[in-house]
Amino acid sequence: MASLPKSVRVVEVGPRDGLQNESTIVSTVKKAEFIKLLTAAGLQDIEVASFVHPKWVPQLADAQDLIRQLEPQSNVRYSALVPNMKGLERALESGIRRIAVFTAASETFNRKNINMGVQESIDVFRPVVARALKEGLSVRGYVSTCFVCPYEGSIAREKVGSVAEALFDLGVDEVSIGDTIGAATPQDVEITCGYLQERLSGHKLAVHFHDTYGMAIANVYQCLQMGFTIFDSSAGGIGGCPYAPGASGNLATEDLVYLLDRLGIKSGVSLKLLRQASHFMAHELGRDLPSRVLKTA
Numbered sequence: 589m590a591s592l593p594k595s596v597r598v599v600e601v602g603p604r605d606g607l608q609n610e611s612t613i614v615s616t617v618k619k620a621e622f623i624k625l626l627t628a629a630g631l632q633d634i635e636v637a638s639f640v641h642p643k644w645v646p647q648l649a650d651a652q653d654l655i656r657q658l659e660p661q662s663n664v665r666y667s668a669l670v671p672n673m674k675g676l677e678r679a680l681e682s683g684i685r686r687i688a689v690f691t692a693a694s695e696t697f698n699r700k701n702i703n704m705g706v707q708e709s710i711d712v713f714r715p716v717v718a719r720a721l722k723e724g725l726s727v728r729g730y731v732s733t734c735f736v737c738p739y740e741g742s743i744a745r746e747k748v749g750s751v752a753e754a755l756f757d758l759g760v761d762e763v764s765i766g767d768t769i770g771a772a773t774p775q776d777v778e779i780t781c782g783y784l785q786e787r788l789s790g791h792k793l794a795v796h797f798h799d800t801y802g803m804a805i806a807n808v809y810q811c812l813q814m815g816f817t818i819f820d821s822s823a824g825g826i827g828g829c830p831y832a833p834g835a836s837g838n839l840a841t842e843d844l845v846y847l848l849d850r851l852g853i854k855s856g857v858s859l860k861l862l863r864q865a866s867h868f869m870a871h872e873l874g875r876d877l878p879s880r881v882l883k884t885a
């Protein structure tokens with residue numbers, strides 16, 4: 589059996605990727621309470637908001653107010669999505685110290701999502717990342733639709749590699765490899781992520797699985813065996829992308845932490861306290877959340 593990592597970093601994206609796709613708009617105060625519960629559960633890397641156009645994602649239109657309400661904690665890193673210079677200006681005003689720029693391996697998806705071609709988005713990000721770094725912020729990058737695109741079908745791993753490389757060239761410190769519509773299988777992951785590990789060796793790669801076909805946890809296990817140590821997930825499994833038809837929630841953080849605990853891999857996250865955060869959000873959203881582990885006693 590392949591040796592597994594001793595510890596991993598969980599990047600909690602529920603307050604952003606999760607809430608962006610919920611029909612209920614959660615109040616700023618309740619979002620701040622949710623994030624506080626997530627930090628109490630031991631999550632140290634939390635994507636809390638998006639500085640995209642509020643007309644396209646009204647659920648996250650309160651990004652500035654929310655970030656101002658968050659309690660700074662020395663061991664917790666909050667981050668937010670930024671698509672362009674206007675987004676960065678809003679991010680800087682909010683006081684957030686980490687941003688994420690996001691593009692895709694598929695031209696069609698990228699146009700539908702951020703109204704830019706892939707190369708165009710890299711060109712738009714160049715001054716954004718440069719300015720963010722100059723202001724002392726750190727920057728993550730995302731590549732969406734790395735395995736399957738809802739419009740273009742299968743995506744070549746070389747395309748993913750070129751886009752991720754372009755993001756690293758801009759100065760991002762980590763790139764998250766997204767299965768935006770949750771369609772990848774462990775074999776797809778082995779092929780694409782194995783290729784990326786070789787091509788981008790020396791760079792930090794995270795993986796970001798959605799769970800549409802129930803493959804997310806199997807894909808995580810595949811990645812653990814390949815030595816990946818950074819996993820994105822959302823509390824309760826809320827989430828999706830409004831511009832990816834059919835995309836359901838992210839891998840649930842509870843399901844991820846259950847697997848890690850059972851494998852003896854440290855994440856620093858308390859499953860018991862995490863459940864409290866997710867039950868809180870389930871109550872706010874007025875529905876059961878998809879996480880399998882959350883449904884157990």
Ligand code: HMG
Nearest residue numbers: 639640641644671674675701702703730732733766768829
């Ligand atoms: P656009 O219309 O092309 O922007 O939108 P524009 O530059 O042409 O400007 C048009 C107007 O929007 C202008 O206002 C701008 O000021 C304003 P006007 O002069 O007409 O009054 N504007 C903005 N306002 C506020 N904040 C901004 C901003 N930018 C321009 N940042 C844009 C381009 C990217 C803004 C738009 O397409 C957008 O907001 N898209 C939303 C995309 C999104 O949030 N998608 C979901 C997140 S991605 C995801 O979920 C995938 C991920 O989880 C990984 C995975 O699962 O694969 C990360």
Ligand code: MG
Nearest residue numbers: 605768828829
């Ligand atoms: Mg996502």
